[in-house]
Amino acid sequence: MSSSDSTPADVVIGIDLGTTNSLAAIMGRDGPRVLVAESASPLIPSVVSFLDDNKHIVGEKARALAIRNPRRTVHSVKRLMGRGLADLGDETTRLAYKIVDTEKSKLVRIDIDGQLYSPQEISALILGEVRRRAESALGTPVTKAVITVPAYFDDAQRQATRDAAQIAGLQALRIVNEPTAAALAYGLDTNREGTIVVYDLGGGTFDVSVLKITQGVYKVAATSGDTHLGGDDFDNAIMDRILGAVSNATGKDLRSQPEALQQIRLSAEAMKMELSTGDVATLEVDIGQDEPVTVRITRDDFEDMIRADIERTLACCRSALADADVEIEDVNDIVFVGGSTRIPLVRKRVTEVFGREPHTELDPDRVVALGAAIQADVISGGNRDLLLLDVIPLSLGLETMGGAFAKLITRNQTVPCSVTEMFSTYADNQSGIDINVYQGERELVADCRKLGSFKLTGLPGMAAGLPRVEVTFLVDADGVLTVKAREQRSGVSASIDVVPSHGLTRDEVKGIVRESIVNAHADFAARELIELSNKARNLIDGTQRVLDMPDLPFPPEQRDELAADIANLRALVEAQDLPGIKKACEVFGEKTQSLADDVIGAAIKQELNTERSL
Amino acid sequence: MSVDNLRSSLVDVPSGTITAESDTATLFDRLGLEPSAVVDAALIERHYLALSRQLHPDFQAAATDDVQQLAVRNSALLNEAYTTLLDDQKRLEYLLALRDAEALERNKKLSPVFLMESMEHSEAVESAADDTSKLATLAKTYKGEVAERISAAQAALAESDADVDRVATLLHEARVYRRILRDCKTR
Known part of the structure; x- marks a missing residue:
């Protein structure tokens, strides 16, 4: 028993919930390690495929089904988290599955044969699979996790991630920024100190963070990024090239054929990877008639397609350095994170701009999960030496008269942070005020992102400008905002239940959780089986140890009976017979109670002796 | 050292008890420091880290909800104090407000001569475009302009009879130059 990493009650895992792949890690005695279930790869494709009769599968098998079951296979859902249809632009035309928005909320839904799913629910299914595999790897139930998000995720996207965890039955103890997690893993691995820049170009998002590491303190000085720039965009560029070539040669538009679209998506991704090592990639598209269409893309072509995107990432780097007040010459190390950093042009340009080679020693696909595990260890009390100080990526504020954006919290503030400011009314006898909360960097709310709104009502009639409304913004350590408002003269407080513009309300999340509990008997049974099997194994081991002791105080019949019980219980565990194990454990437990007392008595005696001998 | x-208004350091702050506490009290225009950055850093290790929510995951909420609040107050006091511009603006809460607002209008000059500087940055050596030279000039005003304001605030209106103007002008300096660096 003492060989496990921690006791079941304390298990907190780190989860990297990625656009392309997801994985879990845990802190062990010798540092963080990635969790691997029976299957070969710890990387679980972030893909969910819906089958007939309301069933679904997640991971490798779902990914493999993408071509046969395109309309019901959801990939890259992370790019939809906390987003509206308008945010996504023409990206939706390249998705083989259908997304819609509803009248009630601007949040997009995924339409599977008329059944609507929020991105949070799809993410929850992925988290559920990560959790199941972690439980099977650890042999213990998992209910708590630290989950990573792109540093540049806004409030709606962070909140959506927290909601996904709740729907999956996981308590998200902390939301950690991916580049910060990577810096933790990197720092712990190399013991390096100084100023480091983490350049994180993943499947769907780009982040850059500037950190200062001193004596176990990881302080983020500034962060910047783009939550809609990553490997998917490079795939899309190649897809467009392929679709264009097919259309030119045959006049056919394959966008209307989901099966073909999925096939081309996978081919585009394969070509992209090929172009990271080779100089040219060729694809033959068989459209079922005449000659197949041949598409040839050279590395130069590909680099031309993505050059503007790469330059955008470098502009983000300059902005983060300026915010951090750090000169390029003062950067000690650059760390590469995310699969897209394997692209040669990325490496070349970053090396040119920073004047040094980026670090790639740690696997860019795993480093984030490892860092999340380190932070999970800090939060569960295992490590008191590390201190992580992160920042809020985007400014927060509210709408004032004429659509102006009044910033209360400016970007790159260390979290938690809080600001209180006074506002007033502009009309006489105004009985309520609307408080519209926005996030962004521009001067007008029209150019910022609306997070939600709430109303301060029940104000007593006063002349314009007389009420003193105190508005407090509090951002917690997850980078998630809470807003409170109070009118000072009357003492009226606002109901602070913010109606999110691109998210689920508290009630909606609760409703989904309730439903999922009803539908999750199988999940419960699986978890109970793990717990009971562990209990049974402990009983077996403990009893066996006693039976192996020389000079047993029991009659031989009792000894034989116990040996038979052990064999029986072992067979039940082997057969995964849940009700059988349950019953046998109870009977066996009672029987061995006196035995256990003796063993405990002996153990205590031994303990006392050891103590005395110290 | x-x-x-260390005496902080946010946490009783020896026992680690997180306390609700009184209304009269200053940003300096939060970090256990005496108010002053000139500060020791290394000392602020040391106090901040020691207090963060007691207040940060990461270390309160096992505490009751009430204590956790207080930890978030006090961490926010500590971060505010740290960010404000370590940044020359913000610290001096805060000290000025302690002396005269209206001074900054009252002196918001800068002289037409200064505004003309600053517009010319903005245009200089604009026309330097991609010329990195030219931008670096400009950045150096503006850094000097900021530093000159900050040290003048700092010296004035070290005296008990500082001319608050003059300090306010210096700080507004420093802000303008900081903005131009940032344009230099991100271009």
């Missing part, structure tokens, strides 16, 4: 007997 020991920080064990």
